[in-house]
Amino acid sequence: MPDGLPTEIDLTRPSAARVYDYFLGGAHNFEIDRQLAEQIASMTPNLAATMRSGREFLRRAVRVLLDAGIDQFLDIGSGIPTVGNVHEVAQAANPKARVVYVDIDPVAVAHSRELLAGNDLTGVIHADLREPERILAETRQLGLIDFSRPMGILLAGVVHFVPDADHPDAILATLRAAAAPGSFLVISHSTFEDQPQEMLDAQRLSARTDTEIALRSRAQVTGFFGDWTVLEPGVVHMPLWRPDSPSDVDEHPERFGAFGGVARYDQPAG
Amino acid sequence: MAAVGDPIGADVGRGGAEGYAADWARAVRRLGFVPLSAAETERLLLAHTVRLAQAVRTEPFTARPAEEVGRALVEAHLTEPRALEWSLRALGTDFPRRVLAADGWPADLTERIAAVQGGLAAGYARALRDRTFAQQERIARSAWQARDEVEQALRDSEARFRAVFTGAAIGIGIAGVDGQIIDVNQAFADMLGYSIEELCRINVAALFHADDAAGMWELYQQLIEGKQDAARVEKRYHRKDGSVVWTDLAVSLIRHDDGRPRFTVAMIEDITERYELQQRLRFQALHDPLTGLPNRTLFFETLGRVLDAAAAADRRVGVCFLDLDGFKAINDSLGHDLGDRLLVMIGRRLAECVADHGHLVARMGGDEFVILVDGGEDAVAVAKTALAAVAAPVHVGDQQLAVSASVGIVECPVAETSASELMKAADTTLYWAKAAGRGRWAVYDPERSARDMARAALVAGLPAALERGEFVLHYQPIVSLLEGRMLAVEALVRWKHPELGLIGPDRFIGLAEETGLIVGLGEWVLRTACRDAERWWREFPDARLVVSVNLAARQADDPAIVDTVADALATSGLPEELLQLELTESAVMGSAGEPLRSLHRLADLGVRLAVDDFGTGYSNLAYLRRLPIHCLKLAGPFVEGIRADGTDVAADHRDERIVDALVRLAHALELWVTAEAVETGVQAERLRALRCDTGQGRYFGAPSPAETITARLRGGAA
Ligand SMILES: C[S@@+](CC[C@H](N)C(=O)[O-])C[C@H]1O[C@@H](n2cnc3c(N)ncnc32)[C@H](O)[C@@H]1O
Numbered sequence: 001m002p003d004g005l006p007t008e009i010d011l012t013r014p015s016a017a018r019v020y021d022y023f024l025g026g027a028h029n030f031e032i033d034r035q036l037a038e039q040i041a042s043m044t045p046n047l048a049a050t051m052r053s054g055r056e057f058l059r060r061a062v063r064v065l066l067d068a069g070i071d072q073f074l075d076i077g078s079g080i081p082t083v084g085n086v087h088e089v090a091q092a093a094n095p096k097a098r099v100v101y102v103d104i105d106p107v108a109v110a111h112s113r114e115l116l117a118g119n120d121l122t123g124v125i126h127a128d129l130r131e132p133e134r135i136l137a138e139t140r141q142l143g144l145i146d147f148s149r150p151m152g153i154l155l156a157g158v159v160h161f162v163p164d165a166d167h168p169d170a171i172l173a174t175l176r177a178a179a180a181p182g183s184f185l186v187i188s189h190s191t192f193e194d195q196p197q198e199m200l201d202a203q204r205l206s207a208r209t210d211t212e213i214a215l216r217s218r219a220q221v222t223g224f225f226g227d228w229t230v231l232e233p234g235v236v237h238m239p240l241w242r243p244d245s246p247s248d249v250d251e252h253p254e255r256f257g258a259f260g261g262v263a264r265y266d267q268p269a270g
Numbered sequence: 271m272a273a274v275g276d277p278i279g280a281d282v283g284r285g286g287a288e289g290y291a292a293d294w295a296r297a298v299r300r301l302g303f304v305p306l307s308a309a310e311t312e313r314l315l316l317a318h319t320v321r322l323a324q325a326v327r328t329e330p331f332t333a334r335p336a337e338e339v340g341r342a343l344v345e346a347h348l349t350e351p352r353a354l355e356w357s358l359r360a361l362g363t364d365f366p367r368r369v370l371a372a373d374g375w376p377a378d379l380t381e382r383i384a385a386v387q388g389g390l391a392a393g394y395a396r397a398l399r400d401r402t403f404a405q406q407e408r409i410a411r412s413a414w415q416a417r418d419e420v421e422q423a424l425r426d427s428e429a430r431f432r433a434v435f436t437g438a439a440i441g442i443g444i445a446g447v448d449g450q451i452i453d454v455n456q457a458f459a460d461m462l463g464y465s466i467e468e469l470c471r472i473n474v475a476a477l478f479h480a481d482d483a484a485g486m487w488e489l490y491q492q493l494i495e496g497k498q499d500a501a502r503v504e505k506r507y508h509r510k511d512g513s514v515v516w517t518d519l520a521v522s523l524i525r526h527d528d529g530r531p532r533f534t535v536a537m538i539e540d541i542t543e544r545y546e547l548q549q550r551l552r553f554q555a556l557h558d559p560l561t562g563l564p565n566r567t568l569f570f571e572t573l574g575r576v577l578d579a580a581a582a583a584d585r586r587v588g589v590c591f592l593d594l595d596g597f598k599a600i601n602d603s604l605g606h607d608l609g610d611r612l613l614v615m616i617g618r619r620l621a622e623c624v625a626d627h628g629h630l631v632a633r634m635g636g637d638e639f640v641i642l643v644d645g646g647e648d649a650v651a652v653a654k655t656a657l658a659a660v661a662a663p664v665h666v667g668d669q670q671l672a673v674s675a676s677v678g679i680v681e682c683p684v685a686e687t688s689a690s691e692l693m694k695a696a697d698t699t700l701y702w703a704k705a706a707g708r709g710r711w712a713v714y715d716p717e718r719s720a721r722d723m724a725r726a727a728l729v730a731g732l733p734a735a736l737e738r739g740e741f742v743l744h745y746q747p748i749v750s751l752l753e754g755r756m757l758a759v760e761a762l763v764r765w766k767h768p769e770l771g772l773i774g775p776d777r778f779i780g781l782a783e784e785t786g787l788i789v790g791l792g793e794w795v796l797r798t799a800c801r802d803a804e805r806w807w808r809e810f811p812d813a814r815l816v817v818s819v820n821l822a823a824r825q826a827d828d829p830a831i832v833d834t835v836a837d838a839l840a841t842s843g844l845p846e847e848l849l850q851l852e853l854t855e856s857a858v859m860g861s862a863g864e865p866l867r868s869l870h871r872l873a874d875l876g877v878r879l880a881v882d883d884f885g886t887g888y889s890n891l892a893y894l895r896r897l898p899i900h901c902l903k904l905a906g907p908f909v910e911g912i913r914a915d916g917t918d919v920a921a922d923h924r925d926e927r928i929v930d931a932l933v934r935l936a937h938a939l940e941l942w943v944t945a946e947a948v949e950t951g952v953q954a955e956r957l958r959a960l961r962c963d964t965g966q967g968r969y970f971g972a973p974s975p976a977e978t979i980t981a982r983l984r985g986g987a988a
Contacts, residue, residue, distance in 0.1 A: 011413055018409070024303050025349045027405035028412075052303035059305065080409070083347040084305025106420060111412035244307040247296075 016161070017079040017108035023051040028080045028111060043201060050256040054188050057238040057260040058156045059089055061186045064231075064242065064262060065152040066093045070184060072151045074139060076102040076129055076175075077158025080111050086154065087122050097121065098144045102135055104128045129158060130166045132174040150182030150265075157258070159224060160190045160213045172224045181267035185228060187260070188238055189221045190214075194254040221259045228263035235261035286368045287323060291316035294360065302350020314346055322361070322390075323369045326382050333389030340393025344401055354394060361387050441517075441538040447494040447531045449473040461517065461540050463509035474536075479506045479514075490521065496531040499523050504541070516545040558633040560610060561617030569632035569640060573689045576644055588649030588681035590641040591696035592620070592656055595674045595708040597637035608666045612673065613637060615664055623659040624652060640696070649681040653711045661709065674709035676700060681713070695719065729781045731767075736791055740766050743798050744973035747982070748818065748944055748966045751958040756982065758816035758850060760966065761799035762973045763791065783822050792825040793834055800842035800849065802976045807848055810983045818850040818880065823857035832871045839875070846876035852903065854882050859893070873898030880944070885932060895939055902936045904929065906947035909967070912956050930960050937961070 014036040018029040022037040029037075040047050062073070071094050075086045078101035090097035101112050102125045109126040116122045123142040127135045139145055153175055162168045176185065192215035222235045233240060238260040239253040250256075295312040298304055304311050318339045325335035343349075343357070362383055366375065376382060435442055441458030445451045451470050459466045462477075478487070483503050492498040500522040507515050517538040524533040556568035564572070576587055594600075594616065601609035613633075620639055621631045629652060630642040641656060643649045660675045678699030680692055687695075695714045703712035735741065745759035765773040782788040796819050803817035825831055839846050851872060858866060858881055873879055880901035881894075885908055911925025929945070936943045945957045948967030957965055971982075 011417075025347065027402040028409040030409070030413075048303075055303065055305065059307075106416035107409070107413045110416035110419065111409060114408055114412055114415070244309065248299075248308055 015105050015107060017103065017105040020051055020157075021080040023048045024055060024083070026080065026083070049250075050258060053238050053250075053256045054157050054258060054260075055084060057188050057241055058086070058154065058186070059084055060242055060244065061156075061260070061262050062086055062089045062152070062154070063093070065184050065186070066090060066097070068184065068264075070150055070152045071096060072098045072145045072149070073154055074100050074102070074135075074145060074151060075154040075156075076135065077155060077161070078103050078108070078112065079105075079157075080108045087116070087119065091121070099123075100125060100139050100142060100144055102127050102129075102139075129155075129162055129171060132171045136175070136178045147178060148180055150180055150184070152184045152186060153179060154186045155224075156186060156188045157190075159187060159221075160216065163214050169223065173226060176226050176228065176265065179265055181265050183265045185225060185263050185265075187221060187224055187262075188258050189216060189224075189260075190258045191216060191218065191221065192257075193217055193259075194237075195257050215257075218259055221261065225261065225263035229266045230261055230263045235259050286371075287319045288316060290360070290364060290368045291319045293364075294319065294357065297356045297360075298348050298350070298353040301352045301356060302348065305347055318342065319369060322365070322386060326366075326370060326379070326386060327376060331376070331378075331382055331385070333385040336386040336389030337393030337396075340390040340395070341397035343390075344394055344397035349398060349401075354391070358387050358391060361390070441536075441540075443469070443536045443538070445474050445534050445536070447534065449475050449494075452533070458536075458538065461509075461515055461538060462507055463511050463513075468510075474534075477507055479508060481506055490534075493521060493523050493534060494531055496523065496525065496529070504545075505538075507538075514542075515540055516542045558617075561614050561633050563617050563621060563639075564630060564632040566632060566634045569630065569634065569642065570689055572630050573642060573692070576642070577684055577687070577689060579684075585684045586681060587684050587687070587692070588643030588647070588652070588679065589692055589696045590643065590649055590653045590656060590711075591634075591678040591680075591693075591700045592639045592641065592653075592660070592675050593677075593700055593704070594637040594660070595676055595704075600671065600673070604666070604669065608669070611666050612664060612671065615666070616660055616673065616675075619659040619662070620656055623655050627652070643681070649679045650711065650713065653677040653679050657709060657711060676703040676706075676708065677711040678703050679711055679713045698722065725781060728773075728778055729785055732778065732782060732785065732787050732791075735765060735767070736787070736794065740768070741791065741794065742766055742975070743795060743802065744975060745802070745817075745979045746966060746973040747971040747979070748816075748964050749970040751945075751954060751962055751965050756813070756815065756970075757964055758818050759803075759979055760818040760852070760973075761795060761802075761820070763795050779822070783824055786824065788822045788824050789828060792820075792822055793838075795819060796835065797838045797842065800838045800844045802979075803848055804842040804844040806980065806983060807844060809980070813983050814848065815979075815983065816848050816850050816878065817844075818852055820852045820882065821857065823854065826853055826857045826866055826868065829868065832868050832875070835872060835877060836875055839877075847878065850878040850880050850901065852880045852882040855884065855886065858897070858899075870898055883946075885928075899939075899941055901942040901944060902932070903944045903946055903966075904932060904962070908932070909945045909947045909953060909957070910949075912953050926956065926960070929957070929962070933960050933962055 011030065012032060014030075014033045018033040019037045019040070021028040022034050023041070065073070066089075071090075073086055073090060078086070086101075087097070087099040090099060098121045100123045101109075101116075103109050103112070104127065106126060109124055112124045116124060121144065123139075123144050125135065125138045125142070127138060129135070140147065145151055155172075155175075159168055159172075162171065172185075179185075190213055195215075218235055222230065225235075233242070236259060237253040238256055238258050239248070239250050241260040241262075243249045292312055294315045295308065298315070299308060299311055306314065321335050321339055325331075325333070328335075343354075348354075366379060366383060370379075435453075435455050438455060438457055441455065441461045443451060443454040443458045450473055454466055454469045456466065459469055462469065474490075482505060486501075486503050486505065489498065489501045489503070493501055500520065502518070502520045505517050505519045507517060509515055518541045519536060519538045521534050521536045523531055524535060526532045556565055556571070557563065558565045573587075573589075597609070597612075600612065604612075616637075617631070617633060617639065620641065624631055624641055627643075627647060629644065629647075632640050632642070634640050641652055643652050657675060657677060660673055664671045664673055678696045678701070680695040680699060682692075695716075698719055699712050699714040702718070703710045706712060742764050744762050744764055746762060747756045748758040748760060749755065750757050763775050763779070765778055767773050779788070782791050799817045799819045803815065806813065806815045806817075821831070828834075835849075835851070838844075839849060853866075858869065869879065878900040879898060880903055881899055882903050883905040884902040886905045908925055908929050912929065933943050942963045944964040944966055945953075945962045946966050948954050948957065948965040948969045950969055953967075954965055954969055
């Protein structure tokens, strides 16, 4: 679909969102998703761990943002909220925190709506990251996020679904441009750096979901933050990003094949 | 449940529980995904540890709290199977020893631990089953809902499309790649005058129109083969009632997901009115509003097409260029109104008389018409028909008019001409026809045209030639037949043309007379001849050589001629009696049919007057008697007749008698006689015998430059 959203729901094809849910131990998935998940897992035993580590990175990052006073989040590529969702993490710390979820997968969107029904501080948008203007417009329409105040833009495990041909740099620039000073940008992104061959093969398998994964270098991922200030410890393998405790850090943090990083929009001096 | 308010009861070894919980937390975090930080996990599991310890020791014993812990583990998402395994095993092995103080062990500890394990497992399994059901149900519902939403969106867009489709003013039709029409909207059906159902039964191939643009169906073929995605043409359709509708047609291809052609969508807009307006404007632009005939633009367009048609390379094309004779006079006397009506009638007649042959009749403007004769038909026959059609009496108002026309005809192979050449030739030819009189036709003659053009080129060059001094004088001796002495010379002008070489007067004097340049040229001849003659007179005063200069009718007519001659004599210093002016008979008689007034005044100057070419015009002998003429120059033909080579004795005889009579007449009037064109000694002898006074011609010397005359005078070989 060159133009964003699917016009048919094909339940005979696995979906990235549901495969991810399965890896996280959720039951929001179908046989077809589980088959693919098992296949991927058998080739790269790491992968389940990778997904978990991604989820953990997101949780830690959201906490950091909350500590910095951020109380509104735009979570793009949010997937199927199984557990430890952004709104849960955020609202546990600040019951007034607002979260807008965006995903391209209609099933994920429908699921989020169902799950979030009754939670007035959350909203769900069915949209494509490749149409950032549209995401921003619909978010404004929801009225949950005040664009004149700092917010957290979360792009966890999603930018690698945008191939270079779709100009991810421009997409990121558009999103950054919409944010007020003091805002944060969270990105986790798959990489080929320091990776064994099977990881690269698994990447090819993911072509069987609707989207293929573009593995990118640390420099490329860092580039997505533009001129924002990248927080310590920089763009690093996910487990290395501000672990809860040193014992949490895996012996081989690179085995998860993804970088994580957080940056802040500091008001230009003068 | 007594210890609820005191999770870490005094009877529980706190340190043991904490260590146990820490190990437990580490294990579950290692084995599965836990959406909590390590500290949170540990805190959570410590609470469960304490609870389990209390349960083991509480009397009466029940495994219910263990079930609740099992459920709580699921709710905290500690659902990794191996984490459960670890939890249960640890309960059986480490738990009593590390968490339960050794002195507080109940007697049936083993049974209780087993029951706690069982309870935890049951609670866990039940909760996991509930959660799985709930999640499965939720995801399935979400899937269906998503599908509903997408379908709803599809239905909405379908409904919107339907609304556009049915309500559009533009005609929209959808057909399969086999050409079978699948659906059309009302506008489409209306435009073609069919019902929607009727159209849905036919194939687009049936909508063929004979005038479809070249290549249009090939384009359609490419479209349904997937080689093109869209095409746009202007197309005519036959309506059901047989009338024709002009449309602007845009067809685009809809493909299957895999790219195979699926449908074609045609959109047509009725542009009949626009088209007809265009046609009307085009007609107006290409037709003469007065006669309704094609105008010059259309004529040239058509001619261009005929000439360009590649297939016509060996065909012939003809043009009749027709112009009414004296139309201006008719217009002036009858008024423009009637003049216009006359043109309308002539136009109609011309159109009618060539119509069946398919020739194009156009009005070029004014009273000029042109007939394009295509296909090698006889253009002369067409011209004759046209002339006859024009010549039949015309009734305009209550007048009956006899009109005639002239026609210039050009006819040649298509390959050898161009439109502009053809029309230029037609124009020239029409001019010839006009010059030949009324009601005539003329056929283009390329040689004549070439001559005309050369003439025209000469005429154009004359004034500059005079300025640049390209003219020279040659002199031809006039000799006494009696004693053989050179008495006079005739000045003859030559043009030293920079490209054509030396040109004789016969080729340009006529032109000079027509254009009036003769006045200037004649004056130059006169002055030059006077100057040359004055030199001869000064050098050879005894020779008393007369110079004879021709005066053209136009010069002689000019009232200033007397002054000019007087001035030429004065400036050169030539004695007047040594100048002779030669005039033709017609010049002597003047334009008004009367002898020239200036003749007497010229004679009064003291110059001699000669009549040139005597015998060729209508000389009025009565005048001759009273005019101050000194000399007659017998025209060449009479002298030529006296050849005496015996071929035609009778004719010779007659010419000799005429010469004899003329000489006698001249002498009776006391005039000298000069015979021109004397070629042979025999002729000279005869003329002398006839008492002719002087002779001129090749026998006595050809025209030659002044120096030759000077040399002849010097040599005394007169
Ligand atoms: C790997 S999941 C990440 C979920 C969550 N953000 C996390 O980190 O735990 C990727 C999600 O991105 C979504 N996604 C993929 N391409 C997308 C796009 N172009 N626009 C929006 N969402 C997209 C998928 O549907 C899926 O739910």
